[in-house]
Amino acid sequence: MTKNVILRVEGLTKKFGKFVALENVNVSFPEGQLTAIIGPNGAGKSTFFNLISGEISPSRGKIYYYDRDITDVPQYKFSKLGIAKSFQITNIFPELSTLENVRIAIQAMHSKYQLWKNRNELSSLRDEAYDLLGVVGLQDRAKRRADTLAHGEQRSLEIAIALACNPRLLLLDEPTAGMSPEETVDLMDLATKLAVDRTILIVEHKMKLIMGISHHLVVFHQGKLLAEGSPDEVRNNDDVKRVYLGSR
Amino acid sequence: MRQILHDWGLRYRTIFTGISLALLPFITPHDALATNILIFGLFAVGFNLLFGYLGLLSFGHAAFFGGGAYGAGLAIAHLDMGFLGAVCFGVLLATGLSIIIGIFAIRSKGIYFAMITLALAQLVYYVFFQMTSLTGGENGLRGITVKSIDLGYYSINLLNSKEKYYFLFIFVFLALALVSRILKSPFGGAIEAIRENENRAVACGYNVKVTKYIAFCISGGFCGLAGALYALHISIVPIDILHYQTSGMVVMMALLGGMGSFFGPFIGAAIFLLIEDVVGVWTSYWQLVAGVVFILFVLYFPKGIWGSLVDWARR
Numbered sequence: 309m310t311k312n313v314i315l316r317v318e319g320l321t322k323k324f325g326k327f328v329a330l331e332n333v334n335v336s337f338p339e340g341q342l343t344a345i346i347g348p349n350g351a352g353k354s355t356f357f358n359l360i361s362g363e364i365s366p367s368r369g370k371i372y373y374y375d376r377d378i379t380d381v382p383q384y385k386f387s388k389l390g391i392a393k394s395f396q397i398t399n400i401f402p403e404l405s406t407l408e409n410v411r412i413a414i415q416a417m418h419s420k421y422q423l424w425k426n427r428n429e430l431s432s433l434r435d436e437a438y439d440l441l442g443v444v445g446l447q448d449r450a451k452r453r454a455d456t457l458a459h460g461e462q463r464s465l466e467i468a469i470a471l472a473c474n475p476r477l478l479l480l481d482e483p484t485a486g487m488s489p490e491e492t493v494d495l496m497d498l499a500t501k502l503a504v505d506r507t508i509l510i511v512e513h514k515m516k517l518i519m520g521i522s523h524h525l526v527v528f529h530q531g532k533l534l535a536e537g538s539p540d541e542v543r544n545n546d547d548v549k550r551v552y553l554g555s556r
Numbered sequence: 557m558r559q560i561l562h563d564w565g566l567r568y569r570t571i572f573t574g575i576s577l578a579l580l581p582f583i584t585p586h587d588a589l590a591t592n593i594l595i596f597g598l599f600a601v602g603f604n605l606l607f608g609y610l611g612l613l614s615f616g617h618a619a620f621f622g623g624g625a626y627g628a629g630l631a632i633a634h635l636d637m638g639f640l641g642a643v644c645f646g647v648l649l650a651t652g653l654s655i656i657i658g659i660f661a662i663r664s665k666g667i668y669f670a671m672i673t674l675a676l677a678q679l680v681y682y683v684f685f686q687m688t689s690l691t692g693g694e695n696g697l698r699g700i701t702v703k704s705i706d707l708g709y710y711s712i713n714l715l716n717s718k719e720k721y722y723f724l725f726i727f728v729f730l731a732l733a734l735v736s737r738i739l740k741s742p743f744g745g746a747i748e749a750i751r752e753n754e755n756r757a758v759a760c761g762y763n764v765k766v767t768k769y770i771a772f773c774i775s776g777g778f779c780g781l782a783g784a785l786y787a788l789h790i791s792i793v794p795i796d797i798l799h800y801q802t803s804g805m806v807v808m809m810a811l812l813g814g815m816g817s818f819f820g821p822f823i824g825a826a827i828f829l830l831i832e833d834v835v836g837v838w839t840s841y842w843q844l845v846a847g848v849v850f851i852l853f854v855l856y857f858p859k860g861i862w863g864s865l866v867d868w869a870r871r
Contacts, residue, residue, distance in 0.1 A: 383758050388761055402753070422742040427740060427745050428740070
């Protein structure tokens, strides 16, 4: 079965001064799958994530989204393209209400520079935001200020914000960081649910959990692509065993 | 109860501010002080749009206040315009200055933004200082008195301090209604989102630079309106109005009253001008008192007078 490729990188390289964080990576991600990016600390996962989410630009190489070169597209245009992300460190609008956090993100898709209308009367945006809070299970927190939510709730809110642009490609950078085991399981369930009708790319440390839910794995080691394939293939890969799994 | 107070305050902020300002001349010891509070309050509101709502600290807003004042003054002195024309010309000049200064300033952040706005505003100061034939140089622009405004069936006597106050009040009130409207708009939501978390706002799809730039120009326009009204109020444009002390003063006003609140800037302007008015009678070192009050507020009430009250209400 051949699948469409949603994201493809060619010769992707990132240097910080003399330090090579990522070297000549070629990899493509099939559409409609949940792909996990794994690797030990310093393997280049975060650099790779920041490159494909437009946060930083590569020293060399190209990034293609559905065969469109997006290497030089400014980051704020990504959401319109259908690429959304959640950050490694909780990144919400702390002093706004939970509902407003999502509403403002939906608004970015519609009327950014509208100076005249009352934004609270744009009820379709509010309803849409409320529905999204339902997806991540935060509807009863809608009126609370975002910074008063528990850590796990804030992480869920962040995913709701990312979902606001109705992305085809959702990038999640260690979404379970700092979460309790119960919250982690909930979030993985959510990721599985979301993966039904969109592509998800997830950077994760918690190996057992991620092996269980992902269709495809990409392993980095010391700035290079080490292996890729199905969870079983990766689990049985000798290189991977040596540098990563074996060390546990 | 507090929550209701807070929600009502938010919904009816323009009307509340309007009523307070309409009563102001009956509270202050003399009408000139009330007029100053009215005008500098609007200046601080315009400044606060950028400082409190977007989170950008500009040290160059003297250029827009002064630009508005000079625009109005020049329109009367050299172009023979009337009151309305002068106000429009002042706003246009100030907005024009903010469009130009904004191009250079908006790409920088934090302390760099403050320094670039400061430097460019000082540049404006020296340009106006040097253009003596047009601006009067260090003597300021004189001879711009507008004595009355003929409305056909009624003539407003601007030499009567009460009539002048309520005439200027109309402009300030309309401007406040507009500011409130903008803050409630989707654009207003976007600037608050950028203040709260710029990275997240970018990831959501907001073009942060363009949004900041538009807000900068809007802020400049409102400060220009305040400046134009000030020129018509005191019938002269002193060159000091463009000096960085004016920029510093508006920062103090916004902080004293409470940045990020709608009514706060008026409280800040009132406190500052009251100190000048009351202490200034005893000693020419009134700024010493203003400075001490300012330091105490920054240390113990960083949200300002009104900002602290709003916080209490929504707790």
